[in-house]
Amino acid sequence: MELTHIKYFLEVARTEHVTQSAKNLCxxxxxxxxxxxxxxxxxxVKLFKTSGRNVKLTEAGDYFYKKVKPLYEDIEALPARLRAKSDKQAITVSVKVLAASSFVANAIILYKKQSPALRFYLVQKEESSLYDICVQTYSNYRPQENPDEETFVCSENIYLAVPNTAQYKKRDSISLHELxxxxxxxLYGSKQLHKICDDYCERIGFNSHVVFESDNALVVKDAIASGLGVGFWPEFSWGKVNNRKIRxxxxxDAxxxxxxxxxxxRVKQDNSHIEGFYKFLVGMLKRASRRQHQPVTAKER
Known part of the structure; x- marks a missing residue:
């Protein structure tokens, strides 16, 4: 069996949709x-059966999925493990980043200045279970008890970012139905945020007309500032916006x-370096949240 075929099988089993899987796999x-x-x-054996527009695992497919998924994840993790093993002095922190990727990247850059020997291995696969720290997002998170885990939760509003033109200049709020x-x-690639915004839009009966996506938050900012369109913007985790050009x-509506x-x-014998970065990341997020909610002075306006 080819690893590529295993990869394709796991993706179809995850999405239960061949067209979407092909898109995800490019x-x-x-x-x-x-x-x-x-x-x-x-x-x-048959691994899938048709179910409407979707596909479902057969009994044999489900058995194969449960057996092959952990094996495939182990194989995928081998390069990172080998790199860590080749340098015993280096310490690797595996970070699964499914949300606020720019924020996490900036945190890693800052943290490495004080701990240059620390290595970071970043994962962006939703199904991966191989990580020390995970950053993800939900519309309404429900905590789950796990003695081996510590969790920090921070809420932020999702605003509509608009160009600071005459049309919006004196507005502080808006209904999406006005658009x-x-x-x-x-922002291309932020799947979890996309899903949250799509769910909110579906609830209020609004369909956003997406004409452009970029994998760079700065490009998205510049496109909105130049008047090419509007976009959903998390309150603080994507960084500051230029108040002169964007509101x-x-x-x-909701x-x-x-x-x-x-x-x-906490799955390693020595978690001190992992806990150090976790506390640093949480501290950065807390400070960013506090700054966003501080009163704005007349000069800042």
Whole structure:
């Protein structure tokens, strides 16, 4: 069996949708379907069955999934483990980043200045269970008790970022239904935030017209500032906006917010370096939240 085919199988099993899986894997759908069929032929069993527009694992497929998923994750983790093993003096912190990636990257850069020997291994795969610290987001987080984990939760509003033009200049809030076919601009790759915003929009019966996405938050800021469109903007975790060019408006249709959740896993004999970065990251998030909620002076306006 080829590792690529295993990877494709796991992705389809996760999404239960061939078209979406092909998009996530950046391959064409026929190539994905062919790979799955080759794997089924080699194993001699059907792994999926059709269920409406989706696919579901067969009994054999479910058994195969449970057996092969941990093996595949171990193989994927081998390069990082080998790199850590090759330098016994180096200490590696595995960080799973599913939200606030720019914020986490800045925190790592700052922390490495005081701990240059520390190595960071970043993971952005939602299904991966190999991490020391995980940063993710929910619309309404419900804590789960786990004696081996410590969790910090911080809530932030999701605003509508708009160009600071005459149309919006004197506005502090807005209903999305006022926007009509206004172009939306978003940050490509922030799947969890996309889902939260899509769910809120679906609840109020609004369909955002997305015309452009970038994997760079600065590009998104510049595009909104130049008047190319508007976009959903987390209150503080994406960094400051230029108040001269962009306004953040409160959305009145519903309570648009998200919870940023940072989880520390204590699974190693010595967790001191991991805990050190966890506390540093939590401290940065707390300070960013406090700054955002401080009263704005006349000079800052």
């Amino acid at each position: 391959i064409v759908q026929p190539a994905l379907t062919h790979a799955i069929h080759r794997l089924e032929d080699e194993l001699g 009509g076919d206004t172009n939306f601009i978003g 953040l408006l409160k959305i009145t 309570e648009f917010k998200r919870d940023i959740v940072i989880t520390l896993r």
